[in-house]
Amino acid sequence: MFRRGFKSWCEEAALNARQHQKLAITAPLSPFVLARELQVAVIQPADLKHLAEDVRRRLLGHHSDCWSAITIPGKRRPLIVYNPSHSAARQNSDLMHELAHILLGHKPTVVFIDPNTDLSLRTYDKAQEEEANWLAGCLLLPREVLLHIKATHISDETACRHYGVSAKMLTYRMNVSGVYIQHSRVQAWRRGG
Template identity: 40%
Template structure:
């Protein structure tokens, strides 16, 4: 599945715009909690819900990988729930993915289809994935990482991302190519 023409540039502009609204530079890291607070979207963790419903504990033990994050809708209000048994980089990515759905005004849909299988809209999920990556590391941030010669470990720590996300954003932003070009 491919994104509509111009979406990738639009996503980066939106990620930069969110930073500006928060008084941040386009290359600054953007914690999902800060953006969620700015958007008035509460972010909660699965472990905080265990006291209210022991079934949530299954998501943190035997079914740890089943759900990374989800958005609960109550009318026009949203709450984001993040699986805090995952590593911090994945939690940040998952939270930004859910925030991306809100920023893109994706309509809420059923979690499960009539057969009890997970409902999946590939186009909406691909848009949220792309915007989440841009919220984590804008194109400008990726290019800055290359210009400064920041090591992958430093960049991962600075931006709160996994190695997989860092590699993906460096590739998708064109920063990796800029590094190769600048070395020749």
């Protein structure tokens, strides 16, 4: 599980990121804007000039469902390549996950050169992946945002569209943050039950 204080730190980081961008704490946080602030380049496979055309076609065609996004370590700054064939909500989640690895200072457990593309690729251990998943979820939908969604009776569909997330991500965050159960108890109390 997570080290003591990690979840609270993630919530605080999500609010600080909004504050740094002069956003309301309940405003959506764009991973593209966050990446720019962190000086992380974000590109699509089509932007990789040295990528062989057949590899590009495979990444965007037949194998497009096999990958989401990847961070390529750079000498000066990291580069995130994302899959443009996925939905906007999925792209946001994937990018935020990669940015979470960077924000957390994760070091890849394995770095290898792909012989087909000569790109330096990485993998992280399970604990680092779980931390990145948690932080990414908080960055997209911190507890304050979730409470705001419930308090203002925003529909799930509207919330997903406004915050650029999937219904699955919204439900997940409502559950793991405790907001869903908290809201349900308040509603039951108000009904007298």
